[in-house]
Amino acid sequence: MTLPKKNWLEWTVFAAGLTLLVAVASYLVVQALRYSDEPAALTVALGEPWSPAGTDLAQLAVPITVGNHGGQTAAEVDVEVLLVRDGEVLERRELTFPFVPRRSSRSGSLTFQHHPRREELVAHVLGYLEP
Amino acid sequence: MHASQDLHDAPDLAAPQKSSVPGSLAEYGRGLAGGLLFSLPLLYTMEMWDMGQVAQPLRLLAGIGGTFFLLLGYNRYAGLRCDAGLREVMIDSVEELGLGFLLAAGLLALLGVIDAQMSAPEIVGKIVVEGLAVAIGVSVGTAQLGGDSPGLAGDPDGDKPEQPQQERGGESSASGSCIAREPSQTPAVHSPAWLSGQLSLALCGAVLVAASIAPTDEIHEISVRAHLLHLLALTGLTLGVGALVLYSSGFRGATTHVRHRDRIDVVLGTVSTYLVSMIASAALLWFFGRFDGEQFDMGLAQTVVLALPTAIGASAGRLLLQSS
Numbered sequence: 001m002t003l004p005k006k007n008w009l010e011w012t013v014f015a016a017g018l019t020l021l022v023a024v025a026s027y028l029v030v031q032a033l034r035y036s037d038e039p040a041a042l043t044v045a046l047g048e049p050w051s052p053a054g055t056d057l058a059q060l061a062v063p064i065t066v067g068n069h070g071g072q073t074a075a076e077v078d079v080e081v082l083l084v085r086d087g088e089v090l091e092r093r094e095l096t097f098p099f100v101p102r103r104s105s106r107s108g109s110l111t112f113q114h115h116p117r118r119e120e121l122v123a124h125v126l127g128y129l130e131p
Numbered sequence: 132m133h134a135s136q137d138l139h140d141a142p143d144l145a146a147p148q149k150s151s152v153p154g155s156l157a158e159y160g161r162g163l164a165g166g167l168l169f170s171l172p173l174l175y176t177m178e179m180w181d182m183g184q185v186a187q188p189l190r191l192l193a194g195i196g197g198t199f200f201l202l203l204g205y206n207r208y209a210g211l212r213c214d215a216g217l218r219e220v221m222i223d224s225v226e227e228l229g230l231g232f233l234l235a236a237g238l239l240a241l242l243g244v245i246d247a248q249m250s251a252p253e254i255v256g257k258i259v260v261e262g263l264a265v266a267i268g269v270s271v272g273t274a275q276l277g278g279d280s281p282g283l284a285g286d287p288d289g290d291k292p293e294q295p296q297q298e299r300g301g302e303s304s305a306s307g308s309c310i311a312r313e314p315s316q317t318p319a320v321h322s323p324a325w326l327s328g329q330l331s332l333a334l335c336g337a338v339l340v341a342a343s344i345a346p347t348d349e350i351h352e353i354s355v356r357a358h359l360l361h362l363l364a365l366t367g368l369t370l371g372v373g374a375l376v377l378y379s380s381g382f383r384g385a386t387t388h389v390r391h392r393d394r395i396d397v398v399l400g401t402v403s404t405y406l407v408s409m410i411a412s413a414a415l416l417w418f419f420g421r422f423d424g425e426q427f428d429m430g431l432a433q434t435v436v437l438a439l440p441t442a443i444g445a446s447a448g449r450l451l452l453q454s455s
Binding site: 014020021024025032105 | 150151152155156159181184185187188189191192195215216218219222225226227228229230232233249250251252253255256258259420
């Protein structure tokens with residue numbers, strides 16, 4: 001077998017390129033084998049309510065993270081968060097995430113007028129599109 | 132990749148075909164410049180980033196395979212050196228894909244499209260989608276942007292059995308193209324190698340031009356509105372533009388690379404370019420997920436709409452990408 005004549009720089013670039021290509025391709029093969037059949041699986045997690053400095057005292061922000069543990073990306077993910085106190089819905093907030101890619105998460109914040117305690121908040125995904 | 136011919140006069144006579152490091156550096160520089168020049172519109176396009184988030188691993192793998200095939204064809208028929216064997220062409224294509232991925236990763240990070248907080252599938256998806264486009268740009272840039280060296284050495288291995296006496300590896304070759312040139316007395320039939328070379332370059336041109344249009348939402352938008360008559364007229368225009376570029380516009384290379392002896396040549400050339408355009412159009416649309424969940428009619432309409440830019444790229448690419 002005769003190898004083409006190349007200098008060390010060309011062989012280095014070739015080796016780096018081949019390594020990168022093989023790494024990317026094998027990663028994609030593993031991903032394809034493990035996850036491609038699973039539909040999107042969405043979870044919603046809420047953070048601790050906090051009051052951003054310099055804003056209205058009546059404005060409480062609640063961090064929200066939508067995760068997708070499935071194999072398909074979800075688009076236009078609609079999330080609803082309710083503030084329920086004494087069995088009564090005090091406030092209702094809705095947020096749409098343009099994309100939550102497979103095995104990824106996206107974050108945002110919602111604001112409430114009443115000071116919510118963590119256990120008074122109920123969150124769920126209303127629906128999403130398959131892109 | 133290879134250094135230009137003038138570097139062959141380097142003092143290292145023991146390895147006359149080995150290119151010097153500065154020569155290689157210049158080539159990679161051209162490749163990087165070409166990669167940016169031809170793929171910047173795609174790096175700055177949101178639909179491409181979305182595609183990277185949405186695309187399934189299998190589709191990305193198919194994209195890598197298709198691009199590799201395209202690079203093989205391009206490097207074989209329009210690359211820097213015509214005497215490159217299959218192994219050398221493959222090495223070049225791997226290098227170009229690697230450079231494409233690296234360049235795409237660097238630029239996407241600079242543009243803030245990828246960052247460390249994102250998950251691995253998302254980052255890899257975006258880099259692959261953009262990197263494929265950059266790799267084609269790197270390949271075209273390396274071969275086309277080098278101005279002062281013809282960079283051609285002899286004829287391709289075994290493609291011209293009718294001219295066995297031609298000097299191999301000689302730098303005095305008068306042939307300007309890597310494609311087996313027709314002898315001056317035009318034969319009755321083209322060799323299959325000639326045709327596959329022409330169609331490879333047409334495919335490269337088609338993808339180069341249409342890749343920045345295929346991912347946009349506008350193709351779908353136009354197809355939804357298009358009437359059947361619009362589509363028919365677009366088909367006519369596509370054929371007409373292909374014929375115009377190839378046969379009557381005086382494009383560089385039109386007289387040397389395209390045979391127009393009689394009307395049948397014109398019809399055959401136009402139709403084969405149209406065929407390549409439709410295939411490239413459909414392949415790009417499939418890769419960008421434009422056929423997902425679509426009925427056949429809608430898919431066909433989109434293919435026809437995109438075929439106009441691909442046909443211009445295919446016919447112009449067939450002429451301009453040849454190193455003549």
